[in-house]
Amino acid sequence: DAKTTQPPSMDCAEGRAANLPCNHSTISGNEYVYWYRQIHSQGPQYIIHGLKNNETNEMASLIITEDRKSSTLILPHATLRDTAVYYCIVRRTSYGKLTFGQGTILTVHP
Amino acid sequence: KAGVTQTPRYLIKTRGQQVTLSCSPISGHRSVSWYQQTPGQGLQFLFEYFSETQRNKGNFPGRFSGRQFSNSRSEMNVSTLELGDSALYLCASRAGLNTGELFFGEGSRLTVL
Numbered sequence: 001d002a003k004t005t006q007p008p009s010m011d012c013a014e015g016r017a018a019n020l021p022c023n024h025s026t027i028s029g030n031e032y033v034y035w036y037r038q039i040h041s042q043g044p045q046y047i048i049h050g051l052k053n054n055e056t057n058e059m060a061s062l063i064i065t066e067d068r069k070s071s072t073l074i075l076p077h078a079t080l081r082d083t084a085v086y087y088c089i090v091r092r093t094s095y096g097k098l099t100f101g102q103g104t105i106l107t108v109h110p
Numbered sequence: 111k112a113g114v115t116q117t118p119r120y121l122i123k124t125r126g127q128q129v130t131l132s133c134s135p136i137s138g139h140r141s142v143s144w145y146q147q148t149p150g151q152g153l154q155f156l157f158e159y160f161s162e163t164q165r166n167k168g169n170f171p172g173r174f175s176g177r178q179f180s181n182s183r184s185e186m187n188v189s190t191l192e193l194g195d196s197a198l199y200l201c202a203s204r205a206g207l208n209t210g211e212l213f214f215g216e217g218s219r220l221t222v223l
Binding site for chain 1: 114141145152154165166198202204207208209210211212213215216217
């Protein structure tokens with residue numbers, strides 16, 4: 001699986017958009033970008049994933065650059081409940097193993 | 111639809127004992143994987159089961175084992191417990207081997223004294 005690089009921490013004001021970057025410069029053609037988050041003491045929660053096109057669901061949007069070497073997870077209107085560790089993971093869909101890095105600690109403040 | 115259910119949620123054991131943790135996947139999901147989370151090592155993959163067969167294995171000693179039953183429920187066992195086995199053990203399920211999204215349970219928090 002390709003390695004990813006994320007900033008260790010970010011802050012965001014409640015109601016504003018949170019933009020979480022991820023670098024995955026060694027991604028290969030059959031690898032997807034997945035985002036999970038983990039709220040304190042809970043199991044990780046799937047957010048979104050994509051291959052090369054931008055994706056949007058009820059939780060977030062995923063923007064993948066054209067060369068696929070980086071991506072951004074966007075939480076359009078962050079709330080205090082979005083405070084969590086966000087993990088960017090690159091993997092083949094068929095591969096069951098998720099390799100978690102250190103992630104980004106997102107703190108949403110009032 | 112019920113989520114992934116793990117039991118017990120909390121348990122305390124002493125060194126040398128063994129422990130068995132249980133995981134019931136989302137209904138219809140046939141793959142179950144296990145992860146260990148510690149403050150020092152983060153989230154680490156233990157193994158994945160599909161159709162009662164282990165499909166992937168992480169880099170853990172043989173004291174860590176698992177199995178999956180015909181109803182897709184899974185158990186993991188840790189024998190000869192060590193202090194370093196204290197961790198949050200997470201189970202995740204997915205529908206099949208070509209399905210990317212994993213859905214995690216709340217975990218079983220093991221404390222080894």
